[in-house]
Amino acid sequence: MFQEYAEVIGHNSIASKTHLIRLRCPKIAPLIRPGQFVMIKLPGSNDPLLGRPFALYDTIDDDRGTPFGIEVVYLEVGKMTTRLPLVASGQSVEVWGPLGQPFPIFDSNRHVVFIAGGIGQTPFLSFGKQLLGQKAYGGDSCKKWLDKITMIYGVRSASFLAGVDHFKNTGMELHCATDDGSTGFHGRVTELLQKLPPGDHWYGCGPEPMLHALCKIANEKNAPCHVSLESPMACGLGICFSCVVKVKTESGWDYKRICVDGPVFNSNALVVD
Numbered sequence: 001m002f003q004e005y006a007e008v009i010g011h012n013s014i015a016s017k018t019h020l021i022r023l024r025c026p027k028i029a030p031l032i033r034p035g036q037f038v039m040i041k042l043p044g045s046n047d048p049l050l051g052r053p054f055a056l057y058d059t060i061d062d063d064r065g066t067p068f069g070i071e072v073v074y075l076e077v078g079k080m081t082t083r084l085p086l087v088a089s090g091q092s093v094e095v096w097g098p099l100g101q102p103f104p105i106f107d108s109n110r111h112v113v114f115i116a117g118g119i120g121q122t123p124f125l126s127f128g129k130q131l132l133g134q135k136a137y138g139g140d141s142c143k144k145w146l147d148k149i150t151m152i153y154g155v156r157s158a159s160f161l162a163g164v165d166h167f168k169n170t171g172m173e174l175h176c177a178t179d180d181g182s183t184g185f186h187g188r189v190t191e192l193l194q195k196l197p198p199g200d201h202w203y204g205c206g207p208e209p210m211l212h213a214l215c216k217i218a219n220e221k222n223a224p225c226h227v228s229l230e231s232p233m234a235c236g237l238g239i240c241f242s243c244v245v246k247v248k249t250e251s252g253w254d255y256k257r258i259c260v261d262g263p264v265f266n267s268n269a270l271v272v273d
């Protein structure tokens with residue numbers, strides 16, 4: 001893991017309350033893999049005191065294809081994310097990572113389905129490019145792992161859909177859903193999931209209630225499924241135990257730390273109440 005003062009080399013709004021920030025971090029960028037995350041802290045401020053976790057959206061490569069930066073897409077929700085839009089290009093933020101475990105890849109899969117709720121879309125751009133053999137991460141070489149990705153992407157309302165063209169440009173089959181019916185399917189991503197061909201493996205990321213619903217469906221249908229959990233974190237390094245989740249064990253259940261053991265977990269390993 002590296003800590004860098006990362007220069008902001010681009011920062012713009014891409015949807016309602018949603019921004020894409022581009023950071024120059026030449027130590028972290030060549031190492032980070034889809035599913036992993038970084039902690040970001042505001043420059044010159046101890047308010048908030050702690051950094052906040054953000055998934056890799058994509059890496060930024062130089063002319064020779066060497067990653068020298070990362071892109072992060074974030075939604076304004078609280079103290080840090082409502083102040084981050086004020087950090088302009090040329091300023092720096094504190095970044096440390098890569099953190100957590102990347103998405104697992106299974107050789108036998110030919111068609112996978114991504115289920116994204118709200119800002120939970122962020123880990124799926126780089127993962128899609130990796131699986132489709134369009135880009136390599138973490139020093140690996142490019143490999144086409146499968147033929148087809150279906151992405152189901154749900155938001156509150158059409159104005160919150162972020163980066164739709166980024167996903168479409170990879171060749172993924174994109175299905176959008178909105179809670180208010182303003183565009184796409186009117187309803188929840190988990191309802192839409194059950195109307196589409198199931199594929200070989202599901203990967204989900206989004207708010208806790210959505211992931212609970214997804215895990216329950218996956219476990220009932222015996223569908224292979226991994227979910228990336230986006231719970232609040234204090235240290236991101238495995239020290240504080242503020243990020244625990246209940247997982248099944250032979251004798252009952254135990255806690256795992258999302259920041260080091262996750263954020264990606266097998267749906268059938270989680271205790272879903």
Ligand SMILES: Cc1cc2nc3c(=O)[nH]c(=O)nc-3n(C[C@H](O)[C@H](O)[C@H](O)COP(=O)(O)OP(=O)(O)OC[C@H]3O[C@@H](n4cnc5c(N)ncnc54)[C@H](O)[C@@H]3O)c2cc1C
Pocket residue numbers: 037048052053054055056072073074075076077078079080081082119122123229230231232233263
């Ligand atoms: C591994 C991981 C990857 C993530 N990737 C992204 C990403 O790519 N883009 C993005 O926008 N966000 C992402 N998040 C969520 C992001 O970390 C939170 O939105 C952020 O910490 C909020 O900070 P804040 O200071 O703005 O809000 P705070 O002031 O800390 O909190 C504001 C409100 O939001 C709630 N809250 C805080 N964090 C979360 C959370 N994780 N889930 C639900 N409620 C929360 C608080 O309880 C409070 O009610 C990720 C989280 C994790 C764990």
Ligand code: FES
Pocket residue numbers: 232233234235236237238239240241242243244257258259260
């Ligand atoms: S955030 Fe501190 S242990 Fe996970």
